[in-house]
Amino acid sequence: MAAELPIPIFTSLDKAFPDVETAAAQGVRFNAVVEEYQKRFGHKPSYIARAPGRVNLIGEHIDYVLFGCFPAAIERDILIACGPSVPGSGTSTPSAHPPGGVKAENLDPKYKPQSFVPMLKSANGPSAAEEADAASNVHAETAWHLDIDKRELRWESYVKAGYYGVLNRFFASTSEHPAPADLLVTGSVPSGSGLSSSAAMVVASTLAFMAVNNKLDGVTKGQLVEMAMENEKRVGVNSGGLDQAASVICTPHSAIFVDFFPRLSAEPIPLPTPRTIPRAVFVCANSLVVSDKVVSAKIHYNLRVVETLVAARVLALRLGQSLGPTERPRLREVFSRWLGSPELESSPEKVKQGLERFLPEIEKLRPAPEGRKAGELGVTMKEMVEWSGLSEEQFHQVYLSWVDVEAEYFQLYKRTKHVITEAIRVLEFRAVCLAAQAAPDPLPESTLAQLGALMNASHESCATLCESSCPEVDRLAALARASGAYGCRITGAGWGGCTVSLVAEDKVEEFIAKVKEGYEPYRALEGEKLREVIFATKPSSGAFVLKLDP
Structure with missing residues (x-):
């Protein structure tokens, strides 16, 4: 399984990238980072950690309920040059790096240099921040604490988040202290674009601190994904793992079908586009509406997480499933119990058939029209508590004590209908890609039309059921279809960010x-400025560490 492979550690870029041209182009960039690092810190870095952004081809807002998705890593990435600090070199002094202390700088001048030191947990008990972490289900047993303000978005918070996970995993129960480190960050994934710059930052940071502390041996890609998922929760986002899995596990020329139930698994799926007539590529287009999961989490991303969790409980009860007062199942778990045949979980084809049979059960979440305005399918907080079968105090403890959300109406029915129909579309997308691999050359253009139709349906569901789009993205998606795309959909967390379009290569x-x-x-955009916001991309290799000569 791809998730069980070790984290790649390379000593040259020609082994890290799929072809000589890509390696040569990246070599210029990597060398520039090394040179700038030496100027700033007075010594060469020991490693460069690289984590790509990702484009989710289909399967939005279903990873955190444990249904499978279909992402691909992209060529744009985050690089972190790193190494143990050398006291007295450059601007460093022996006191500048206490045990585990970090100096982090960013090549983008709008991000100011930062220094921080992890602190051992006080003998008097956990801090307020640690208690908040415990309430949000983030591991609080670590002996270390780093101050991360979830109310204010700062670039170094993602660096700290990666460090937190390394401290928690490798330094919680030993007398060993982490090494002081110097970091230089650069990236080509646009922030807030829906291409997962935040996950790439957390993955790269996690890798960088593991490398500096010689903790890479024996860690699998799947374990890195799980660490990065927990790490990103430190900045206030209840991530489902899609972004991290794509950044870590993807391979060149393929997307991955990543599933989260009953455990994390990833299946590389070659895309059919190189064998079609005409050939096709994916084009990412940034709406230029900045979408940040952290800043708007309580009304957008985290709200969707809570809505789907409560929907799962209510649906389980209405299906006759027994639940304890503190049990918090997710929709995939409720569906699995409804199936009643665990062996079906091993076959995506049979899971798809099961989902199609399950679809009518969603109607059990549709509220009665009496007493509500026409067309309103949401429920109030009071109704939601009543439906859950819990007391108000129990409901708050189970569903709200660990997250901040805000809404007048909670859309349990619409969110669940999106989840189930989107999960079906993902499995259909996978099936089309696999069928293309077995088909004779050349593949018919109808293969692209099938994939495009699934992408279009996904966008419609994101816009109307998940309600994770926005007017600008909707206009961009409609324009893409009118401009010749086989299909176009929003990609990423939503409420701005990017679309992804399937386009004939000779028409790009x-x-x-x-x-x-x-x-x-x-x-008004020309040249490089235009290429920054709309560009064709091909699947990229996942995260790796480049070990540099001493």
Whole structure:
């Protein structure tokens, strides 16, 4: 299984990237980071940790309820040059790096240099921050504490989040102290674009601190994904693991079908586009509406997490499933219990058939129209508590004590319908890709049309049921289809960010020109500025560490 493979550690870029041209182009960038690191810190880095962004081809807002998704890593990435600090070199002094102390700088001048030191837990008991971590189900048994303010988004918070996980895993129960470290960060994944810059930052940070402390041996890709998932919760986002899995596990030329039940698994699925007539590529287009999961979490991302969790409990009760007062099942677990045949979980084809049979059961979540305004499918907090079968105090403890959410109506029915139909679309997308591998050459253009139709349906569901789109993204998606895309959908957490379109390779330039003309925020952009916001991409290799010569 791909998740059980070790984290790649390379000593040269020609082994890290799939072809000579890519390795040569990346070599210029990696060398520039090494040179700048030496200027700033007075010594060479020992490693460069690299983690790519990702584009989710289909399967949005279903990973945190344990249904499978279909992402691919992209060529744009985060790099962190790192090494143990050398007292007295450059601007460092012996006192500048206490045990485990970090100096972190960013090549982007808008991000100011930062220094921080992990602190041992006080003998007087946990701090307020540690108690908050415990309440949010983030591991609190660590002997270390780093101050991360979830109310204010700061670039170094993602670096700290990665460090926290390394401290927790490797230094909680030993007398060993982490090494002081110097870090230099750079990246080409646009922040807030829906291409998962935050997960790439956390994955790269986790890798960097593991490398500096010689903790890479024996750690699998799946374990790194799990660490990064927990680490990103430190900045206030209840991530489901899709972004981290794509950044860590993906391979060149393939997407992955990543599943989270009954445990994390990842299946590389070659995309059919190189064998089609015409060939096709994926084009990412940034709406330029900045979407940040942390800043708007209580009304967007975290709210969807809570809505699906409560929906799972209510549906389970209405299906006759027995639940304890503190039990908090997710929709995939409720579905699995409903199936009643564990062996079906091993076959995606049979899971798809089961989901299609399960779909009518969602109607049990549709509220009665009496006493509510026309067309309103949501429920109030009071109704939601009543439906849960819990007391108000129990409900708050189980569903709200660990997260901050805000809504007038909670959309249990709509969110669940999105989850189940989207899970079916993911499995259909997978089936089309696999069928293409077994088909004779050349593949018909209808294969691309099938994939495009699934992408279009996914966007419609994201916009109307999950309600994770926004007017600008909807306009960009409609424009992409009108400009010749086989299909287009929002990708990422939503409420801004990027679309991903399936486009004939020989029509990419024409497609981009039409989108540029039709999407007003693009009209004044030329050259590199335009390429920053709309670009074709191919699947990239996942995260790795480059070990540099001493």
